[in-house]
Amino acid sequence: MFRPAPCILPALLTLAIAPTCADTQVDSSTAAIAAHVDASQEAAFALLERAVNINSGTFNPAGVRRVGDLFRAEFDALGFATEWVDGASFGRAGHLVARRGERGPHVLLIGHLDTVFEPDSPFQKFERDGDIALGPGTSDMKGGIVIMLSALRALMAMGSLDELTATVVLTGDEEDVGEPQAPARAALLEAADGADIAIGLENADDNPATAVIARRSSTSWTLKVNAPGAHSSQIFRDNVGAGAIFESARILEALRSKLAGEDYLTFNPGIILGGAQTTFDPGSMSGTAAGKGNIIAPTAVVIGDLRALTIPQREQAKMRMTEIVAAHLPRASTEITFQDSYPPLAPTDGNRKLLALYDQVSRDLGFGPVTAVDPRDAGAADISFVGGVVPMALDGLGLLGGGNRTEGEFADLRTFRIQTQRLALLLYRLSRR
Numbered sequence: 001m002f003r004p005a006p007c008i009l010p011a012l013l014t015l016a017i018a019p020t021c022a023d024t025q026v027d028s029s030t031a032a033i034a035a036h037v038d039a040s041q042e043a044a045f046a047l048l049e050r051a052v053n054i055n056s057g058t059f060n061p062a063g064v065r066r067v068g069d070l071f072r073a074e075f076d077a078l079g080f081a082t083e084w085v086d087g088a089s090f091g092r093a094g095h096l097v098a099r100r101g102e103r104g105p106h107v108l109l110i111g112h113l114d115t116v117f118e119p120d121s122p123f124q125k126f127e128r129d130g131d132i133a134l135g136p137g138t139s140d141m142k143g144g145i146v147i148m149l150s151a152l153r154a155l156m157a158m159g160s161l162d163e164l165t166a167t168v169v170l171t172g173d174e175e176d177v178g179e180p181q182a183p184a185r186a187a188l189l190e191a192a193d194g195a196d197i198a199i200g201l202e203n204a205d206d207n208p209a210t211a212v213i214a215r216r217s218s219t220s221w222t223l224k225v226n227a228p229g230a231h232s233s234q235i236f237r238d239n240v241g242a243g244a245i246f247e248s249a250r251i252l253e254a255l256r257s258k259l260a261g262e263d264y265l266t267f268n269p270g271i272i273l274g275g276a277q278t279t280f281d282p283g284s285m286s287g288t289a290a291g292k293g294n295i296i297a298p299t300a301v302v303i304g305d306l307r308a309l310t311i312p313q314r315e316q317a318k319m320r321m322t323e324i325v326a327a328h329l330p331r332a333s334t335e336i337t338f339q340d341s342y343p344p345l346a347p348t349d350g351n352r353k354l355l356a357l358y359d360q361v362s363r364d365l366g367f368g369p370v371t372a373v374d375p376r377d378a379g380a381a382d383i384s385f386v387g388g389v390v391p392m393a394l395d396g397l398g399l400l401g402g403g404n405r406t407e408g409e410f411a412d413l414r415t416f417r418i419q420t421q422r423l424a425l426l427l428y429r430l431s432r433r
């Protein structure tokens, strides 16, 4: 139910994007937005059903393209200039980019067309049971794209869409970013260039009382240890050493004892192989180890991940890990390499200010306060790529549900009106800066 809250001027005035708070004007626009959104609900659910019923597993480029075409027509109808960015150069379907407007603040809206459910998954269809919609991509995140469209439609009905410059990027490979990464995220970064605000329509932690202002980075690392191989009876002699397995265990324990416990920093050895011979295939993330109990292992390899809240924290951790690995025992040789995938979305003041504006929007709509998700509970997502580029970013504003990445994925359709009204009012207030 719509309950206009008292109009409180937030500390956002410094941003010059605060609601003008002309009292009754804010309340009447708030009510109008709520009415437009609520009237569009069933049409939005029908669009969601059509989108969910098209398989768009990341590795099904034709399906991703079809979902892209479905949404493209919707953005065309809103007067966006739309473009399909082909993904052949990075081994994926590609992305839908839509642009509209030349006035007002430049808002970048981010979503993704793909899901983790490929055509061979038994989980393919939209099924609705009252307020619950079960199906692949219902909450992650075709539902978020439907919310984006409904909010933009409400703005158009209010005559406010022309007061924004909006760029929409719907990637086709969020669940498994194409390689090489640079061309795979070029369209997103290009769209972010010059944007004032980035908004992600992920379902985040599926809690309408929270939104995401920070996500940790994701980096993989590989530790290789080599040592002289010899008969086990010779281990620990000065000219032989302790072997690669003991040395890798010693290094891992040194990493744990020296680096564990730092706020928001985690690093995890996920795979370890050691012996007389080892093989590892990064594509399948699997390998082999062979040897004998009476042979000192000459080789060991450890594969792990590293997560950090900011780029300085990530780089500092890499430096310390490299130092620890370099201080190896005599007779051993060591090497650690890092491969960054997602950068962090650092919790900047700009992101906090945007959350404060969203929180006020939510209160004004009668939906209660919104606080930040603990970054430990927020995985990497596409908005992370633009965090260092766009002054203000907020994610998790999509359709909410549960069962992420399982065949029980669902959306709670009651969150549609909450999330869409809040996004529409946020965009409306941004348009009136």
Ligand SMILES: [Zn+2]
Pocket: 112, 140, 141, 174, 202, 203
């Ligand atoms: Zn997602």
